Amino acid sequence: MNLSKHKVLVTGGGSGIGLEIAREFVTRGNQVAICGRDSKKLKLAQSSIGAQAAIRCDLAEPYAIPKLVADTSRSLGGLSILVNNAGIQYNYNLLEKNPNEVFLDAAEEIQVNFTSLVALTAACIPALSENPQAAVVNISSGLAIAPKASAPVYCATKAAVHSFSRSLRYQCEDSMPHLRVFEVFPPLVETDMTKGRGDGKISPGDVAAEVFRGLSNDRYEIRVGKVKYLDFINRIFPTLAAKLVKES
Numbered sequence: 001m002n003l004s005k006h007k008v009l010v011t012g013g014g015s016g017i018g019l020e021i022a023r024e025f026v027t028r029g030n031q032v033a034i035c036g037r038d039s040k041k042l043k044l045a046q047s048s049i050g051a052q053a054a055i056r057c058d059l060a061e062p063y064a065i066p067k068l069v070a071d072t073s074r075s076l077g078g079l080s081i082l083v084n085n086a087g088i089q090y091n092y093n094l095l096e097k098n099p100n101e102v103f104l105d106a107a108e109e110i111q112v113n114f115t116s117l118v119a120l121t122a123a124c125i126p127a128l129s130e131n132p133q134a135a136v137v138n139i140s141s142g143l144a145i146a147p148k149a150s151a152p153v154y155c156a157t158k159a160a161v162h163s164f165s166r167s168l169r170y171q172c173e174d175s176m177p178h179l180r181v182f183e184v185f186p187p188l189v190e191t192d193m194t195k196g197r198g199d200g201k202i203s204p205g206d207v208a209a210e211v212f213r214g215l216s217n218d219r220y221e222i223r224v225g226k227v228k229y230l231d232f233i234n235r236i237f238p239t240l241a242a243k244l245v246k247e248s
């Protein structure tokens with residue numbers, strides 16, 4: 001698809017992968033709004049990349065989405081690309097954690113990583129449908145293909161994003177073909193989310209570059225870096241793929 005002159009909302013665009021995707025959209029001549037919880041971080045990010053708007057929004061809050069949609073519309077005067085990037089990850093052993101804490105952490109992870117992605121997408125459909133070329137870009141993870149042991153709910157939310165992205169794509173193919181649905185599967189990336197853990201991380205800028213190659217070629221499932229090999233192994237030797245990711 002054509003990647004300039006769009007009106008773009010990037011959730012979690014104040015840091016990490018979202019910031020680099022937002023930066024690339026600005027560089028290519030798009031109007032961009034970023035959102036997140038931390039106003040200070042957002043303002044810094046906005047001025048560093050020249051984004052049109054920085055909108056404070058906590059996607060874990062029940063009434064955040066209608067306000068985010070209204071603020072975006074006010075700032076950009078419409079919307080043609082939604083990047084669902086905001087996410088959180090909690091690492092814990094379900095067998096050792098207090099069940100009440102499990103409930104609270106799981107509810108937050110599911111809300112931020114999945115429920116809000118679904119609800120925001122639905123709330124943006126009217127604006128997206130007004131454009132001859134529009135897109136929803138969902139950031140899932142290589143962990144949607146095979147889960148690791150240490151983040152049971154996070155991995156489940158990413159598998160849910162994968163399934164949801166496919167179903168939404170099928171619905172758009174039938175009823176709204178000008179709305180393209182993309183899914184991005186990053187490997188381990190050097191961001192706040194992965195601070196202090198993991199080896200062989202790639203930079204968020206490398207992820208953004210691969211995302212833009214995928215978007216411009218209408219590659220609806222964009223596997224980044226090592227995830228290309230993981231997906232290949234998983235198709236032929238699923239047990240090996242599961243073993244490779246389990247303790248990662």
Ligand SMILES: NC(=O)c1ccc[n+]([C@@H]2O[C@H](COP(=O)([O-])OP(=O)(O)OC[C@H]3O[C@@H](n4cnc5c(N)ncnc54)[C@H](OP(=O)(O)O)[C@@H]3O)[C@@H](O)[C@H]2O)c1
Pocket residue numbers: 011012013014015016017018035036037038039041057058059060085086087088112139140141142185186187188189190191192193194204
């Ligand atoms: N890093 C990796 O290895 C990796 C690998 C695969 C997939 N991913 C996915 O990539 C996406 C971006 O993550 P990242 O690695 O770039 O981490 P990050 O730097 O921590 O970015 C996450 C962003 O989400 C925002 N966010 C978190 N909770 C939010 C909430 N309740 N409401 C609104 N915004 C919220 C954060 O902004 P505030 O703090 O201002 O709220 C932050 O800007 C996530 O979906 C993640 O699951 C990451």
